[in-house]
Amino acid sequence: MELHEKKCIxxxxxxxxxxxxxxxxxxxxxxxxxxxxxxxxxxxxxxxxKEVMKFVNNIARIAEEEGHHxxxxxxxxxxxxxLWTHSMKGLSENDFIVAAKINTLAV
Numbered sequence: 001m002e003l004h005e006k007k008c009i010x011x012x013x014x015x016x017x018x019x020x021x022x023x024x025x026x027x028x029x030x031x032x033x034x035x036x037x038x039x040x041x042x043x044x045x046x047x048x049x050k051e052v053m054k055f056v057n058n059i060a061r062i063a064e065e066e067g068h069h070x071x072x073x074x075x076x077x078x079x080x081x082x083l084w085t086h087s088m089k090g091l092s093e094n095d096f097i098v099a100a101k102i103n104t105l106a107v
Contacts, residue, residue: 002029002100003026003029003030003093003096003097003099003100003101004097004100004101004103004104006093006097007066007097008066008067008068008094008097008098009093009094010067011085011087011088011092011094014087014088015085015087015088015092016088017038017085017088017089017090017091017092018090018091018092018093023035023040023091026091026093026096027040027096029096029100030096030099030100030103031103032103032106033099033103036082038084038089038090038091039082039083039084039091039095040082040083040084040091040095040096040099041080041081041082041083042080042081042099042102043078043079043080043081044078044079044081044106045077045078046077046078046079047077048076048077049076049077051077052074052075052076052077052078052079053074055079055105055106056072056074056079058105059072059079059081059102059105062098062101062102062105063098066094066097066098066101068083068085068094068095068097068098070082070083070098070102071083081099081102083095083096083098083099
């Protein structure tokens with residue numbers, strides 16, 4: 001099953017983050033994202049602020065459906081996203097699932 005087809009699992013109680021090897025393996029499945037310490041991040045560039053906000057609103061819908069929320073940095077024509085699992089202080093499969101779903105918006 002592809003990452004964008006999976007559903008996030010609740011992880012509020014902590015748990016063990018992915019190993020570096022597991023994180024790098026998952027990273028290969030999500031185009032455009034990069035590893036930055038214990039987070040993954042990606043920047044998206046748009047024509048204008050209106051397009052940025054449309055994209056952000058679609059991200060919010062996905063985040064609420066999945067119960068897993070990215071850190072969103074909004075600029076006039078770009079959006080920087082960071083994903084990591086706060087309760088684990090690292091990366092979980094949920095981060096990669098949400099990233100893959102966000103990638104489907106950027107097509």
